Amino acid sequence: xxxxxxxxxxxxxxxxxxxxxxxxxxxxxxxxxxxxxxxxxxxxxxxxxxxxxxxxxxxxxxxxxxxxxxxxxxxxxxxxxxxxxxxxxxxxxxxxxxxxxxxxxxxxxxxxxxxxxxxxxxxxxxxxxxxxxxxxxxxxxxxxxxxxxxxxxxxxxxxxxxxxxxxxxxxxxxxxxxxxxxxxxxxxxxxxxxxxxxxxxxxxxxxxxxxxxxxxxxxxxxxxxxxxxxxxxxxxxxxxxxxxxxxxxxx
Amino acid sequence: xxxxxxxxxxxxxxxxxxxxxxxxxxxxxxxxxxxxxxxxxxxxxxxxxxxxxxxxxxxxxxxxxxxxxxxxxxxxxxxxxxxxxxxxxxxxxxxxxxxxxxxxxxxxxxxxxxxxxxxxxxxxxxxxxxxxxxxxxxxxxxxxxxxxxxxxxxxxxxxxxxxxxxxxxxxxxxxxxxxxxxxxxxxxxxxxxxxxxxxxxxxxxxxxxxxxxxxxxxxxxxxxxxxxxxxxxxxxxxxxxxxxxxxxxxxxxxxxxxxxxxxxxxxxxxxxxxxxxxx
Ligand SMILES: Nc1ncnc2c1ncn2[C@@H]1O[C@H](COP(=O)(O)OP(=O)(O)O)[C@@H](O)[C@H]1O
Ligand SMILES: [Mg+2]
Numbered sequence: 001x002x003x004x005x006x007x008x009x010x011x012x013x014x015x016x017x018x019x020x021x022x023x024x025x026x027x028x029x030x031x032x033x034x035x036x037x038x039x040x041x042x043x044x045x046x047x048x049x050x051x052x053x054x055x056x057x058x059x060x061x062x063x064x065x066x067x068x069x070x071x072x073x074x075x076x077x078x079x080x081x082x083x084x085x086x087x088x089x090x091x092x093x094x095x096x097x098x099x100x101x102x103x104x105x106x107x108x109x110x111x112x113x114x115x116x117x118x119x120x121x122x123x124x125x126x127x128x129x130x131x132x133x134x135x136x137x138x139x140x141x142x143x144x145x146x147x148x149x150x151x152x153x154x155x156x157x158x159x160x161x162x163x164x165x166x167x168x169x170x171x172x173x174x175x176x177x178x179x180x181x182x183x184x185x186x187x188x189x190x191x192x193x194x195x196x197x198x199x200x201x202x203x204x205x206x207x208x209x210x211x212x213x214x215x216x217x218x219x220x221x222x223x224x225x226x227x228x229x230x231x232x233x234x235x236x237x238x239x240x241x242x243x244x245x246x247x248x249x250x251x
Numbered sequence: 252x253x254x255x256x257x258x259x260x261x262x263x264x265x266x267x268x269x270x271x272x273x274x275x276x277x278x279x280x281x282x283x284x285x286x287x288x289x290x291x292x293x294x295x296x297x298x299x300x301x302x303x304x305x306x307x308x309x310x311x312x313x314x315x316x317x318x319x320x321x322x323x324x325x326x327x328x329x330x331x332x333x334x335x336x337x338x339x340x341x342x343x344x345x346x347x348x349x350x351x352x353x354x355x356x357x358x359x360x361x362x363x364x365x366x367x368x369x370x371x372x373x374x375x376x377x378x379x380x381x382x383x384x385x386x387x388x389x390x391x392x393x394x395x396x397x398x399x400x401x402x403x404x405x406x407x408x409x410x411x412x413x414x415x416x417x418x419x420x421x422x423x424x425x426x427x428x429x430x431x432x433x434x435x436x437x438x439x440x441x442x443x444x445x446x447x448x449x450x451x452x453x454x455x456x457x458x459x460x461x462x463x464x465x466x467x468x469x470x471x472x473x474x475x476x477x478x479x480x481x482x483x484x485x486x487x488x489x490x491x492x493x494x495x496x497x498x499x500x501x502x503x504x505x506x507x508x509x510x511x512x513x514x515x516x517x518x519x520x521x522x523x524x525x526x527x528x529x530x
Contacts, residue, residue, distance in 0.1 A: 098465050100465065103466075103467070108418055110419070143466075
């Protein structure tokens with residue numbers, strides 16, 4: 001079965017973690033078209049990370065069917081992943097970690113280059129280009145552990161971009177950033193979306209940062225999609241207030 | 252000092268050199284991937300396996316390889332599952348391996364039993380056979396090929412396994428390859444360095460290199476260099492002082508590590524050096 005027109009097509013998806021009984025996300029139906037820029041918002045523990053990792057196959061779903069680029073996720077994991085750029089939720093980086101930024105950005109291309117092949121000049125060109133895109137070219141030879149939160153986030157983003165992805169999955173790219181860096185990353189995402197028409201799914205627990213080019217917002221709560229629609233409508237609705245319990249930075 | 256035939260001396264020196272290379276190169280993975288406790292267990296399993304080999308009169312290296320592969324097969328899948336308390340399992344298996352080793356040692360046949368048993372505990376530079384040397388050099392060659400061919404995958408995995416997996420690498424394959432390579436490195440070196448101390452030769456050189464470099468390429472280059480130097484100097488120390496070879500090697504590598512910690516540029520605060528740092 002092939003579903004060609006959509007980038008993502010999830011039908012009644014449910015994902016259970018190993019050793020758990022109850023699914024963390026369930027009855028998830030989601031259709032994403034080429035070039036869409038979508039924000040998925042929901043409080044901590046809503047299942048946002050789980051949803052993203054179900055889409056790129058890091059977690060396998062137990063119910064329903066999932067397709068990415070018209071291919072069933074379970075059967076074509078590694079091919080699908082080569083076309084997906086994933087920016088992982090913030091993780092601790094050992095300050096002494098022995099990796100240079102350029103090598104981390106290059107590591108995004110590993111799957112694309114393929115086993116038994118070596119990085120060519122054209123691969124390095126992609127690396128320099130995507131580091132330039134996020135304005136981090138001067139950091140190429142800096143150790144990865146010595147970056148600020150915003151710089152690290154930008155390197156992870158450029159790592160994903162170096163992959164030339166058709167789909168970008170961003171897990172809380174604004175967390176741990178101050179206002180100025182958030183703005184920078186937001187502008188960057190808008191620009192990338194405008195320029196390359198990449199399909200973007202952006203996960204955030206914070207209502208106040210929905211980038212301007214993002215026209216569709218999905219609200220996830222307790223593992224279910226509770227709202228899905230145009231940005232204006234959703235951000236103004238009442239349900240959002242109750243879900244975020246007045247904790248959303250903005251209403 | 253005693254006089255040795257020069258071929259024996261050369262065999263021993265080469266043995267020390269290759270053991271240093273093999274252990275400290277796999278160490279680069281073990282240190283970065285937090286496999287220290289698995290590796291530690293593995294070296295003791297290899298020890299038990301070597302004792303087992305002596306007991307049933309096969310090559311102790313073969314016994315060591317079988318046992319450490321067993322550990323890789325049991326613990327690899329366990330350690331992958333975050334929910335399982337792999338530390339508890341490691342603790343349990345660790346004491347179990349030591350117990351097995353002592354039982355096997357007890358049943359080693361022949362009069363020279365205690366001497367041979369002690370050798371795989373402490374290590375002995377002159378028990379290196381040409382056969383061992385051939386295996387060690389082939390293995391060293393395999394490791395070099397492995398690192399060169401899969402360099403980009405290894406870097407990606409060592410930075411972050413989940414991200415590596417998400418860009419299309421089958422990380423489990425590499426993870427297991429690394430466990431098995433570590434098992435072989437430990438097994439082949441056990442006769443030289445000894446089962447109790449071989450693990451230090453895996454950890455110390457890489458940890459030393461870690462104090463100086465931010466580029467993994469350099470860790471891959473310098474950790475074997477430090478490992479080899481530790482082994483050669485340790486060998487010399489053992490010759491002039493009659494210390495057991497394993498202890499000498501570990502002593503030297505520990506001294507290197509201590510010096511590295513003290514003089515590490517990574518741990519120094521730059522004096523009056525203005526570091527440009529964006530917020
Ligand atoms: N590895 C895991 N095993 C079991 N439960 C998990 C695991 N990871 C996350 N969960 C649970 O799944 C729920 C959703 O987690 P997650 O998708 O990370 O939420 P979010 O990203 O929206 O904060 C949480 O209740 C969390 O406790
Ligand atoms: Mg999350």
